[in-house]
Amino acid sequence: MTKARAAVLRRRGGPFRIEEVTVADPGPGEVLVRCVATGVCHTDLLAVDGVLPPASPVVLGHEGSGHVAAVGPGVAGLAVGDPVVLSPAACRTCRTCVGGHPMLCERFLPLNLAGARPDGTSAYQDADGQRLNGHFFGQSSFASYVVVGAHSAVPVDPAAPLALLGPLGCGFQTGAGAVLNVLGPAEGETLVVIGVGAVGLAAVLAAAIRRCGRIVAVDRNPERLKLALDLGATHAVDAATDDLPTAIAKTADGRVDCVLDAVGTSATARTAIEATGFGGRIAIAGSHGAGAELTVGLSAVFGRTIHGVSQGDSTPAEFIPQLVAHHRAGRFPIDRLIRSYPLAEIGRAVADAKAGRTVKPVLLH
Numbered sequence: 117m118t119k120a121r122a123a124v125l126r127r128r129g130g131p132f133r134i135e136e137v138t139v140a141d142p143g144p145g146e147v148l149v150r151c152v153a154t155g156v157c158h159t160d161l162l163a164v165d166g167v168l169p170p171a172s173p174v175v176l177g178h179e180g181s182g183h184v185a186a187v188g189p190g191v192a193g194l195a196v197g198d199p200v201v202l203s204p205a206a207c208r209t210c211r212t213c214v215g216g217h218p219m220l221c222e223r224f225l226p227l228n229l230a231g232a233r234p235d236g237t238s239a240y241q242d243a244d245g246q247r248l249n250g251h252f253f254g255q256s257s258f259a260s261y262v263v264v265g266a267h268s269a270v271p272v273d274p275a276a277p278l279a280l281l282g283p284l285g286c287g288f289q290t291g292a293g294a295v296l297n298v299l300g301p302a303e304g305e306t307l308v309v310i311g312v313g314a315v316g317l318a319a320v321l322a323a324a325i326r327r328c329g330r331i332v333a334v335d336r337n338p339e340r341l342k343l344a345l346d347l348g349a350t351h352a353v354d355a356a357t358d359d360l361p362t363a364i365a366k367t368a369d370g371r372v373d374c375v376l377d378a379v380g381t382s383a384t385a386r387t388a389i390e391a392t393g394f395g396g397r398i399a400i401a402g403s404h405g406a407g408a409e410l411t412v413g414l415s416a417v418f419g420r421t422i423h424g425v426s427q428g429d430s431t432p433a434e435f436i437p438q439l440v441a442h443h444r445a446g447r448f449p450i451d452r453l454i455r456s457y458p459l460a461e462i463g464r465a466v467a468d469a470k471a472g473r474t475v476k477p478v479l480l481h
């Protein structure tokens with residue numbers, strides 16, 4: 117048993133409370149990780165609002181990075197002290213896992229949102245010994261120590277800045293993977309990104325890595341559009357523009373090959389479809405999508421394809437180290453997207469994210 121400090125959500129809507137909690141020793145196939153930093157993701161906020169499980173009291177957080185602190189029985193390939201980035205759980209035995217798409221695991225939802233290990237237990241307890249739901253996306257890294265399945269802990273280059281890397285395990289791999297793994301634009305093609313928050317800006321950076329000819333950023337926030345232009349976007353379009361699909365098409369001389377909808381509302385999905393050229397590809401990666409309705413109609417025929425994206429359809433053990441290498445080579449400057457806060461200031465971090473003042477808050481443990 118290890119004592120840890122955690123931001124605990126006691127009731128729907130919050131606030132988070134900083135508490136001393138205990139974390140169980142790692143069981144078979146698990147490791148204990150001492151977290152260095154954890155990103156705050158929109159999905160955490162959906163769980164705070166009760167749109168997503170698990171129920172409170174719960175420890176959320178799913179963009180953790182840290183060092184392996186203890187290794188459970190039967191774990192190979194990880195040792196105490198290894199720097200790791202955490203990523204969601206996958207069963208590794210279902211059809212899609214075996215087929216090389218662990219982030220499309222058929223058991224993804226129960227494994228990552230049930231608030232428990234697969235056997236129903238939780239490694240997390242409060243100071244009174246009461247169970248806390250946890251294992252959120254295989255981790256619950258709003259705690260300074262977490263117990264994770266060994267496959268969720270991805271070893272990374274020890275020279276990389278661990279305090280910046282947690283969001284590679286969700287938001288940044290979602291945006292970068294939507295481009296590099298799902299849409300796969302060829303050099304010179306046009307990519308449009310609707311919504312340039314953390315996911316969308318990671319997609320802009322990936323599009324620059326892919327040498328897209330035109331990279332069009334669409335957002336309502338002028339600061340975000342300016343940042344997108346700094347990071348490699350070639351055009352910026354105000355999302356409040358009338359007839360947005362036409363405005364987008366104009367920036368690309370009418371040739372839009374790929375569109376990433378990083379917002380995922382009914383309206384943005386429709387814009388994405390209507391803005392895409394015949395035969396083009398559309399990826400929908402936004403987590404607002406739970407209640408979104410997709411109007412397909414005539415606009416979606418003519419060879420367009422629509423992909424739903426989970427975690428950039430990545431294999432985290434391979435993709436996260438690739439993103440770390442891009443960062444170290446200066447091609448994936450995630451430091452431009454991140455603002456750090458002490459864990460105790462999680463409330464301010466969430467408020468800044470909601471107000472659009474911070475692209476990606478990262479909590480330091």
Ligand SMILES: [Zn+2]
Pocket residue numbers: 157158159160178286287
């Ligand atoms: Zn996330």
Ligand SMILES: [Zn+2]
Pocket residue numbers: 206207208209210211212213214218220221222223224
């Ligand atoms: Zn699976």
